[in-house]
Amino acid sequence: MADDIRFSGVTVNAPDALALAGFYAEITGGTARGTAHWAVADAPGGEIGFQQVADFRAPTWPDGDVPMQMHLDLLVDDLEATEARVLAAGATRFGPQPNAEHCLVFADPVGHPFCLSTWASGVAATRVYVDMVGDLFHAGHVELLRAARALGDHLTVGVLSDETVAAYKRRPVMTLAERAAVIGACRHVDEVVVDAPDRLTVEFLDEHDFALVVHGDDLDAEDVPDVYAAAADTGRLRLVPRVGGLSTTEVIDRVRSRAS
Missing domain, CATH: 3.10.180.10 (2,3-Dihydroxybiphenyl 1,2-Dioxygenase, domain 1)
Structure with a gap:
């Protein structure tokens, strides 16, 4: 070919x-x-x-x-x-x-x-789901969403709340509304769920007819956390390579180093 x-x-x-x-x-x-x-x-x-x-x-x-x-x-x-x-x-x-x-x-x-x-x-659409924080939206986020959208016909992004994120890492710099607005403006995104569930369930996936749940390959496929267990157990979890390795933490570190 x-x-x-x-x-x-x-x-x-x-x-x-x-x-x-x-x-x-x-x-x-x-x-x-x-x-x-x-x-x-x-x-x-x-x-x-x-x-x-x-x-x-x-x-x-x-x-x-x-x-x-x-x-x-x-x-x-x-x-x-x-x-x-x-x-x-x-x-x-x-x-x-x-x-x-x-x-x-x-x-x-x-x-x-x-x-x-x-x-x-016609042929039923393949609906794909990604959950994310999306703080200080950057090229790494775009590449993840591009890869996820390529796996189906419709991409829904669940944006986690400030409280959910703060429970396991630092509180986001941007508010939930700000993060949802920026993510929703990305051309690869068809729909945004604001204040997405912090733990996926089979009921949630079935309700929205999600065929796939996509995450970066920084997730351990051999030891999937409980948050994504429902997706993994039903064969819907797909891991995609992280391109460039850029993260929000790295962006913040760059800002701090250049401000010092």
Whole structure:
């Protein structure tokens, strides 16, 4: 298998790249950046690029002389609520739709078709869970979340409370709300649980349908602490390598050494 080619992403033509990026950012809860010539919509699960084309011709799907060549699939949990949001943002719904219970097809403001579909419409999503402190959010945290997200389709991060953390190590520099806000802004994170449980249970994992629980490989796989016993006993615990070895303690030590 070739290893010198990697998939980078999808670029969509538009008369105004930033305007269309803004549409997709709005409906997904992401952000848009760029110019009218080239822009990107950062959304949970990835990003879409947009390129301005001066003589742009909108697809005329399902019939016409400019047929649909491709479409975007957007996975949602609540089809009805999301439909209302995309229509309010400027999308147009096609009809009739034979699979409307699980999948709806729309055109974006410039005519590109896209689908909203629930998890039930295709292969079930692999939901991944990571719990963390996330204090002084740094590159080590990002790499852990990147690795965890790559193992599934949806990443939930449980952010531990100040009191939970203080019971076994130093009290975080950042508050719980601050840490949750920064972690939630990471592009690899789909959902944040604030004040996450300090001990995982099978009931918690099953309630949220978590297929995997991810932790750095600083955890001893042969002597898993009680906190992660439920994940290990049910075969859901996955350890990923720590990249670079950076920790919050090291960041604090750097600050202290440079301030002295």
